[in-house]
Amino acid sequence: xxxxxxxxxxxxxxxxxxxxxxxxxxxxxxxxxxxxxxxxxxxxxxxxxxxxxxxxxxxxxxxxxxxxxxxxxxxxxxxxxxxxxxxxxxxxxxxxxxxxxxxxxxxxxxxxxxxxxxxxxxxxxxxxxxxxxxxxxxxxxxxxxxxxxxxxxxxxxxxxxxxxxxxxxxxxxxxxxxxxxxxxxxxxxxxxxxxxxxxxxxxxxxxxxxxxxxxxxxxxxxxxxxxxxxxxxxxxxxxxxxxxxxxxxxxxxxxxxxxxxxxxxxxx
Numbered sequence: 001x002x003x004x005x006x007x008x009x010x011x012x013x014x015x016x017x018x019x020x021x022x023x024x025x026x027x028x029x030x031x032x033x034x035x036x037x038x039x040x041x042x043x044x045x046x047x048x049x050x051x052x053x054x055x056x057x058x059x060x061x062x063x064x065x066x067x068x069x070x071x072x073x074x075x076x077x078x079x080x081x082x083x084x085x086x087x088x089x090x091x092x093x094x095x096x097x098x099x100x101x102x103x104x105x106x107x108x109x110x111x112x113x114x115x116x117x118x119x120x121x122x123x124x125x126x127x128x129x130x131x132x133x134x135x136x137x138x139x140x141x142x143x144x145x146x147x148x149x150x151x152x153x154x155x156x157x158x159x160x161x162x163x164x165x166x167x168x169x170x171x172x173x174x175x176x177x178x179x180x181x182x183x184x185x186x187x188x189x190x191x192x193x194x195x196x197x198x199x200x201x202x203x204x205x206x207x208x209x210x211x212x213x214x215x216x217x218x219x220x221x222x223x224x225x226x227x228x229x230x231x232x233x234x235x236x237x238x239x240x241x242x243x244x245x246x247x248x249x250x251x252x253x254x255x256x257x258x259x260x261x262x263x264x265x266x267x268x
Contacts, residue, residue, distance in 0.1 A: 015244075153180050204219045
């Protein structure tokens with residue numbers, strides 16, 4: 001079991017460290033070498049060169065910085081916004097809860113990635129607009145989960161006791177409800193993180209995310225599709241990068257869910 005966890009954790013930490021220290025590494029993601037156009041992987045460059053003679057390994061690391069930065073920002077915004085709205089809607093109830101449910105149902109009616117593409121198209125191409133579009137789409141899952149969890153806790157004895165003592169609604173929500181619903185929200189955040197990585201790559205693939213010459217895994221795959229027959233490494237490298245990162249996050253999320261499942265732990 002420890003080995004099962006150690007490998008995904010090692011790969012995830014490796015990507016995080018590469019993305020964090022990318023500016024300090026001797027990388028040249030935008031350097032063009034016309035004599036090395038479409039060179040296949042070799043001892044000098046393990047991942048080869050692209051159609052402009054740029055190092056794919058350098059661009060892959062800078063692309064990891066882009067994808068992870070977008071994912072962290074979007075998940076943080078969605079986590080805080082969705083948790084606040086879901087908790088407040090369930091606690092206040094009545095009109096506020098009905099409005100929240102209507103808005104959540106409206107967002108759920110549209111496929112998330114299609115809605116993100118539409119929003120990014122309206123806002124225009126660019127990394128910041130992609131972050132805004134993904135944040136608008138991603139908060140819904142946190143709000144729905146926070147609402148459901150709050151509804152199961154709001155009538156417990158310790159909450160009723162705090163309310164009877166005259167504690168304000170805000171303090172009750174922050175001190176007596178929020179800590180009890182954090183576990184499922186954290187698990188939701190891990191899966192949302194993986195989803196945002198894929199969504200950002202999709203937007204960049206369509207030209208709605210990060211713009212050239214900045215590197216992104218999605219844009220690298222888009223550029224490589226034209227050379228699949230003569231230079232498949234241009235697509236395989238960023239494709240395997242997305243696969244490794246998303247798979248490791250999902251594996252860790254599954255393990256975290258099992259560890260935090262009280263009913264399952266009680267059975268064992």
